[in-house]
Amino acid sequence: MPEITLEMxxxxxxxxLVVANxxxxxxxxxxxxxxxxxxxxxxxxxxxxxxxxxxxxxxxQIFIKGKKVNIANPKVAxxxxxxxxxxxxMLVPPLSVTENIILGMEPIKNNIFIDLExxxxxxxxxxxxxxxxxxxxxKIENISVGIQQRVEIIKILYRGAEILIMDEPTAVLTPQExxxxxxxxxxxxxxxxxxxxxxHKLNEVKAVSDRITVMxxxxxxxxxxxxxxxxxxxxxxxxxxxxxxxxxxxxxxxGKTVLKVDKLNALxxxxxxxxxxxxxxxxxxxxxxFAGVEGNGQTELVEVISGLRLAAGGKIKLYDKxxxxxxxxDIREQKIAHIPExxxxxxxxxxxxxxxxxxxxxxxxxxxxxxLTLNFSAINNHAAKLIKDFDIRPSDRNNLLKSLSxxxxxxxxxxxELFGEPRLLIAAQPTRxxxxxxxxxxxxxxxxxxxxxxxxxxxSADLEEILSLSDLIAVxxxxxxxxxxxxxxxxxxxxxxxxxxxxxxxxxxxKK
Amino acid sequence: MKAAKKIDYYSFLEKxxxxxxxxxxxxxxxxxxxxxxxxxxxxxxxxxxxxxxxxDGWGNVLFRATPLxxxxxxxxxxxxxxxxxxxxxxxxxxxxxxxxxxxxxxTSLPAFILIPLCILAAAAGGALWAAVPGILKAKKGVxxxxxxxxxxxxxxxxxxxxxxKYKAPETETMIAAGVKQMIPHTxxxxxxxxxxxxxxxxxxxxxxxxxxxxxxxxxxxxIGVAIxxxxxxxxxxxxxxxxxxxxxxxxxxxxxxxxxxNIVLAMVISGAFAGLVGxxxxxGFKYRWRQELFTGLxxxxxxxxxxxxNHPLGVVLAAILFGILNYGxxxxxxxxxxxxxxxxxxVLQAVIVIFxxxxxxxxxxxxxxxxxxx
Numbered sequence: 061m062p063e064i065t066l067e068m069x070x071x072x073x074x075x076x077l078v079v080a081n082x083x084x085x086x087x088x089x090x091x092x093x094x095x096x097x098x099x100x101x102x103x104x105x106x107x108x109x110x111x112x113x114x115x116x117x118x119x120x121q122i123f124i125k126g127k128k129v130n131i132a133n134p135k136v137a138x139x140x141x142x143x144x145x146x147x148x149x150m151l152v153p154p155l156s157v158t159e160n161i162i163l164g165m166e167p168i169k170n171n172i173f174i175d176l177e178x179x180x181x182x183x184x185x186x187x188x189x190x191x192x193x194x195x196x197x198x199k200i201e202n203i204s205v206g207i208q209q210r211v212e213i214i215k216i217l218y219r220g221a222e223i224l225i226m227d228e229p230t231a232v233l234t235p236q237e238x239x240x241x242x243x244x245x246x247x248x249x250x251x252x253x254x255x256x257x258x259x260h261k262l263n264e265v266k267a268v269s270d271r272i273t274v275m276x277x278x279x280x281x282x283x284x285x286x287x288x289x290x291x292x293x294x295x296x297x298x299x300x301x302x303x304x305x306x307x308x309x310x311x312x313x314x315g316k317t318v319l320k321v322d323k324l325n326a327l328x329x330x331x332x333x334x335x336x337x338x339x340x341x342x343x344x345x346x347x348x349x350f351a352g353v354e355g356n357g358q359t360e361l362v363e364v365i366s367g368l369r370l371a372a373g374g375k376i377k378l379y380d381k382x383x384x385x386x387x388x389x390d391i392r393e394q395k396i397a398h399i400p401e402x403x404x405x406x407x408x409x410x411x412x413x414x415x416x417x418x419x420x421x422x423x424x425x426x427x428x429x430x431x432l433t434l435n436f437s438a439i440n441n442h443a444a445k446l447i448k449d450f451d452i453r454p455s456d457r458n459n460l461l462k463s464l465s466x467x468x469x470x471x472x473x474x475x476x477e478l479f480g481e482p483r484l485l486i487a488a489q490p491t492r493x494x495x496x497x498x499x500x501x502x503x504x505x506x507x508x509x510x511x512x513x514x515x516x517x518x519x520s521a522d523l524e525e526i527l528s529l530s531d532l533i534a535v536x537x538x539x540x541x542x543x544x545x546x547x548x549x550x551x552x553x554x555x556x557x558x559x560x561x562x563x564x565x566x567x568x569x570x571k572k
Numbered sequence: 573m574k575a576a577k578k579i580d581y582y583s584f585l586e587k588x589x590x591x592x593x594x595x596x597x598x599x600x601x602x603x604x605x606x607x608x609x610x611x612x613x614x615x616x617x618x619x620x621x622x623x624x625x626x627x628d629g630w631g632n633v634l635f636r637a638t639p640l641x642x643x644x645x646x647x648x649x650x651x652x653x654x655x656x657x658x659x660x661x662x663x664x665x666x667x668x669x670x671x672x673x674x675x676x677x678x679t680s681l682p683a684f685i686l687i688p689l690c691i692l693a694a695a696a697g698g699a700l701w702a703a704v705p706g707i708l709k710a711k712k713g714v715x716x717x718x719x720x721x722x723x724x725x726x727x728x729x730x731x732x733x734x735x736x737k738y739k740a741p742e743t744e745t746m747i748a749a750g751v752k753q754m755i756p757h758t759x760x761x762x763x764x765x766x767x768x769x770x771x772x773x774x775x776x777x778x779x780x781x782x783x784x785x786x787x788x789x790x791x792x793x794x795i796g797v798a799i800x801x802x803x804x805x806x807x808x809x810x811x812x813x814x815x816x817x818x819x820x821x822x823x824x825x826x827x828x829x830x831x832x833x834n835i836v837l838a839m840v841i842s843g844a845f846a847g848l849v850g851x852x853x854x855x856g857f858k859y860r861w862r863q864e865l866f867t868g869l870x871x872x873x874x875x876x877x878x879x880x881x882n883h884p885l886g887v888v889l890a891a892i893l894f895g896i897l898n899y900g901x902x903x904x905x906x907x908x909x910x911x912x913x914x915x916x917x918x919v920l921q922a923v924i925v926i927f928x929x930x931x932x933x934x935x936x937x938x939x940x941x942x943x944x945x946x
Contacts, residue, residue: 366826368825368826387828387830388825388826388827388828389828389829389830390828391828392828398826400826405820405822405823406822406823406825406826407823407826408820408823409816409819409820409823409824410819410820411819411820412815412816412819416812420816420823420827421826421827421828423809423812423813423827423829424809424813424828424829428809429809432808433803433807433808433809434807434808434809434812
């Protein structure tokens with residue numbers, strides 16, 4: 061029996077509207093990678109915040125190596141050798157790697173000066189001990205997200221952490237970077253560290269963890285040894301019902317070409333070329349998935365097609381009608397629906413009610429706008445119907461969008477966009493940040509549209525999503541399509557290499 | 573059920589922050605009065621009892637509140653579109669001047685044509701003046717605060733120039749004494765362009781109202797405009813789009829709403845509201861244009877909108893409160909033989925505004941904190 065290094069007993073944390081942790085028991089063995097999984101709002105982050113001293117539990121105890129501790133603030137946690145890598149990095153971009161790592165506990169020489177040399181050596185030493193090289197003098201703003209994450213890891217090791225909490229560490233990484241991260245985690249284990257890994261990606265849980273604690277609605281619903289369980293079981297524990305992990309996609313024939321993009325050029329916000337003569341087609345009943353590392357032109361592509369950005373050249377045709385540089389409203393008139401990639405920024409108006417948000421885009425035309433005033437009975441009926449059809453919760457149409465969960469906000473967007481039988485659906489990052497249940501729902505809606513013969517342009521950073529939904533995959537790199545692939549004949553690894561520009565697919569003839 | 577109640581409690585608190593601010597401000601004012609060496613209860617009693625305990629007081633309060641309703645609505649309306657229109661001052665000058673010019677130029681027109689024409693001219697002048705920053709913001713992204721401030725100065729200088737061009741002839745006594753007008757003002761508007769005072773209206777239905785009281789029909793125009801503002805903002809598609817742009821321009825653009833068009837429209841409507849101040853000060857009061865009539869009204873509108881939480885009903889109530897303080901302040905000044913100067917009331921107004929901002933912020937943080945925790 062391995063030694064229990066950390067134990068949290070009967071932890072209860074109440075917030076004004078909800079019990080975030082309800083008598084949670086959580087134990088971690090010395091030297092294991094322990095996955096803490098659950099849907100958004102299940103209480104994982106609250107539990108870890110209590111462990112890291114960001115919150116105080118209302119009741120319950122915490123034991124480190126059998127000794128009862130009282131973690132009043134993160135400083136106490138750090139002294140107890142607990143470290144946390146947050147989902148959003150806490151780094152200062154203009155400072156160097158070393159400067160960021162020592163921030164707050166700078167080694168001093170001669171009582172005045174920061175001993176950068178000593179710090180640099182220690183940073184080097186730590187990074188080499190877990191098997192990767194890092195330039196201690198590089199500025200954070202010049203290094204990739206994957207490397208930034210390593211800086212975060214070194215930062216907590218520098219502070220002497222023995223128990224490492226990693227909050228959704230893979231959310232921002234490419235498949236190759238994920239693999240590298242797992243290597244780092246394994247070498248940390250070899251050094252005797254203990255890792256708590258918060259995630260809701262089940263394949264990662266399976267790939268890297270030793271044991272799994274599943275939470276649902278503030279309670280622990282089960283603890284499993286990874287080797288004794290499977291993804292389906294964990295998923296149904298998380299959601300509380302059976303979940304379809306594999307999407308059920310029927311084979312069918314594609315119809316006419318709906319969207320034809322021909323040698324499209326566009327500039328990004330810095331007025332640099334973001335799309336370089338990009339050409340492709342989407343047919344009726346087809347899902348074309350765009351895979352790529354973010355920032356390679358996907359955002360601009362979606363914006364140009366939906367009228368939010370001007371094309372700098374080339375043509376966009378919908379059923380042979382030239383719709384290049386139409387206004388967003390004219391694009392909507394052409395029955396093009398758009399699930400935007402950044403739903404908080406673009407997708408809804410957080411201070412508007414559910415009913416008001418459900419008419420965004422069709423607010424100006426009947427039946428919603430009639431004569432001099434808005435027709436509130438039509439708006440309310442519309443809301444009632446969509447709330448029911450899409451199971452938006454809570455079901456009160458007068459709730460402000462900002463009071464809804466991310467999954468329900470996305471349901472509002474999906475409901476609104478799919479209403480009125482769009483001819484083309486542009487879905488950008490449609491399940492980003494959503495939990496398993498909501499993701500399943502959104503996937504099902506997208507597939508329904510496909511089966512109804514609609515054309516769908518899917519853009520996603522989630523390769524699993526791209527692979528399971530798409531009928532055809534286009535890999536975009538630096539504003540160009542570098543490969544068009546059949547999802548049945550490729551895999552995440554190949555996509556990952558293409559996405560990062562490491563290889564170019566020779567099968568794909570480069571257009572002049 | 574319990575959760576819903578809790579949320580209601582906070583949104584209720586959010587709504588009544590101005591009230592809390594007013595109470596705090598009165599307390600601060602009381603401290604100042606004590607320092608001056610007077611009895612705060614006595615002073616406040618004079619202030620409020622003279623302002624609201626009789627018809628004359630009410631008339632004076634509403635007369636002072638009327639222009640603030642217009643300028644407060646102007647600020648609030650633009651704010652709903654995410655625009656900070658601090659050019660109320662200039663829009664008031666231009667609107668009022670245009671209205672005056674119509675009033676003394678088309679003197680042969682009958683009242684039922686001339687009055688609406690003058691009202692329209694007031695709105696059009698303000699709208700025109702506000703359109704410039706609106707268009708510059710929409711087309712070129714120039715910040716409306718900068719442009720509206722500069723437009724204020726242009727309006728002040730332009731109207732000053734125009735006053736000299738249309739200045740009233742010197743009266744015979746002035747010619748005899750060899751003096752010029754100390755404060756330049758224009759010719760008087762036609763009798764047919766003047767708005768009846770409330771005295772005239774009340775007389776026709778046999779209600780006793782002091783004839784010297786200046787409150788006039790413009791007050792009803794102000795209330796009408798407040799209702800119109802509410803109607804536009806919450807009942808029409810235009811209001812839906814304007815508020816959408818105000819809350820989240822990116823989402824509005826995504827929803828096919830033209831951000832540029834709505835910015836221009838919101839500024840034009842806002843400016844028109846401000847311009848209507850002319851109906852009170854010119855058409856209902858002095859019957860001529862004189863710059864000092866309008867000074868500060870545009871800026872006080874900002875305070876009124878803030879206190880009224882940018883809601884038409886709130887603006888009306890806030891303007892009336894400011895009307896009470898203005899009129900009551902003058903009375904206090906007389907009753908205490910100048911020991912409590914009128915300026916104290918200005919301090920009170922300023923303190924109210926500061927407390928609105930503070931208590932708003934406190935409640936907002938409370939709410940954010942609760943939300944974060946859940």
